[in-house]
C-alpha cells in the first residue's frame with residue numbers, strides 16, 4: 001500500500017471499527033484484558049499472538065457471540081456492544097470462525113445462498129420468492145472466484161479441508177460485507193491454496209473496498225497480506241505497527257517471533 | 260442435480276405428492292368403509308406428524324405436545340361444527356379449520372417465545388407441561404369438552420351443499436386437504452426458509468453469524484409445526500365423529516414423536532412412512548391381539564438400531580452406496596483415460 005510521503009490535506013480514513021478497553025474474564029482467566037484498537041476503512045489489519053492470548057475471544061466479544069465483561073465496541077461511530085450476531089451481520093459485518101464452520105449437508109451452492117439470503121428482502125418475500133432468493137448468479141460468481149467451480153453441487157461435508165476453508169471464507173463475502181473478521185483463514189490450508197486465498201482476499205479488499213481484520217499464525221501470510229498488525233500477548237496489546245515495524249520490534253521478537 | 264442436499268431432492272418429493280395423490284384418489288374406490296377409514300386416518304396423522312417433522316426434524320426443536328395440538332384442533336372443530344354448526348352447515352367446517360390452525364399457531368408462539376428465550380431445550384419441558392395441562396382440560400372441563408364421556412355426533416363437512424356422508428367422498432376431501440397442506444409445507448421447505456430451518460438445526464452459531472434470526476425462525480418452525488397439528492385435528496374430529504381425551508394424552512404425543520423418528524426426521528416424506536408404521540400397522544397387527552404393542556415396540560427398536568435415520572434412512576443408505584459406486588466408476592473411467 002502506498003504511504004503518502006508528504007502530508008496532504010486529505011481527510012483521514014474513516015474509522016470503521018473501534019474497540020475501547022475491552023475485557024473478557026472467564027472466572028479467574030483474563031482472556032481479554034483491556035484491549036483498544038481501531039480499524040480504518042479499507043484496511044487489512046492483522047492480529048497475531050501466541051496460542052491462548054485471547055484473539056478469538058476478542059472476535060467473539062466484538063461480534064456478539066460473547067458478552068464482554070467490560071469495554072465498548074463501535075461500528076461507524078455507533079455503539080454495537082452486546083448486539084446479537086445476526087443483527088451485526090445484517091449491518092454488514094461478517095466473520096469466519098477458527099474452527100471450520102460450513103454446513104456439511106448443504107451443497108457448496110446452498111451454503112453460499114444461505115450466507116446471503118437473509119440480506120435479501122423481507123421474511124415474507126423470502127417465503128414467497130424464488131428458492132435461491134435471487135442469489136444463484138452471485139453464488140456462481142463466488143464459486144468461480146474461489147475456484148470451487150466443479151464442486152458447486154457437492155455437499156460441503158464432502159470437500160477437502162482446504163476447500164472447506166475456502167468455502168467458509170467465500171460464505172463470509174456473500175452478503176457484500178463492509179467489514180470481515182477472519183479467524184485463522186489459513187490454518188491447515190496448503191501452500192498453493194494459501195496463495196490463492198491471499199490473492200482472493202486482496203482482490204475483494206481492492207474491488208469491493210471491504211475492510212478486514214485477520215487473526216493468523218502464519219507469519220508470511222500475515223506480513224504479506226496486512227497493512228497493519230496488532231500483536232497480542234496474555235490478553236493485552238503488545239505492539240501495533242506496519243509489518244516491517246513489527247518484525248523489528250524487540251518486545252515482539254522476545255515474546256513471539258523469537259521462537 | 261438430484262444429488263446432495265435435501266433441497267435438490269425436494270422436487271422428487273413434489274412428484275411423489277402428486278403421483279401419490281392421483282393413486283389415492285382412484286385406488287380405494289373398491290374399499291369398504293373400514294379401509295377408507297384407515298387410509299383417511301393415516302393421512303390425518305401424517306399431517307400432524309408433518310408439522311412435528313418441521314419442528315423436530317428440520318429445526319431440531321423437541322416438542323412433546325403434538326397430540327395436544329391435534330386435540331385443540333379436534334375439540335375446536337367439534338364445538339364449532341356440532342349441532343348444525345355456529346356458522347351454518349357450509350361454513351362451519353372452514354371456520355373450524357381456520358380457528359384450529361390459528362389457535363394452535365398462537366399457542367405455539369405463546370409457548371415458544373418464553374421457552375426459546377431461555378434455552379432451546381426448555382421447549383421440551385414447556386411443551387410437556389402444556390400437553391399435560393391440555394389433557395386435564397379435555398378430561399375435566401366437562402361443560403366444554405364432554406369430559407371422559409367425550410363429544411359425539413361431530414358432523415362431516417358439507418361441500419357445495421352436499422354433506423360428505425359418503426365415506427369415499429369424505430376420504431377424497433381429506434385427501435385434497437392433505438395434499439394442499441403437503442404442498443404448502445413443500446413450498447416452505449424449498450424456499451429460503453427451509454434452508455434457514457436446516458441451518459439453525461445444524462449449526463445455530465454459524466447461522467446467526469450469517470444473519471439468520473434464530474428467534475424468528477425457531478419460533479416460526481415451532482408455531483407452524485404446531486398449527487399443522489391443529490389443522491390435522493380439524494380433519495380428525497369429523498373423521499372419527501366422536502372424540503374423547505384419550506387420543507390427545509401425553510402418551511399420544513410420544514407416539515407422534517416416535518412416528519417422526521421412525522419415518523426419518525428431516526425428510527419430507529418421512530411422516531407419511533412413519534404414520535403408516537404407527538397408525539396403519541397396528542390395524543394389520545390386530546390379529547396378534549394383546550401382543551400388538553409388544554410387537555410394535557420391538558419393531559421400532561429393531562428399525563432404529565438398523566437405521567437411526569428411520570425408514571427413509573434405509574432408502575438413503577442404498578442411494579448413498581449407489582452414488583459412491585457411481586463416483587468410483589467415474590474416477591476409474593477418468594484414470595483409464597489419463598492412462599491412455
Ligand SMILES: Nc1ncnc2c1ncn2[C@@H]1O[C@H](COP(=O)(O)OP(=O)(O)OP(=O)(O)O)[C@@H](O)[C@H]1O
Nearest residue numbers: 026029031049050051052053054055056057058098
Ligand atoms: N468459554 C471459555 N471459558 C473459559 N475459558 C475460555 C473460554 N474461551 C476461551 N477461554 C480461555 O481464554 C483464553 C484465550 O482463548 P482464545 O481462544 O481467545 O485464544 P486465541 O488467542 O484465539 O488462541 P489460539 O491462537 O490458540 O486460537 C484461553 O486461556 C482459553 O482457555
Ligand SMILES: [Mg+2]
Nearest residue numbers: 055056057098
Ligand atoms: Mg483462536
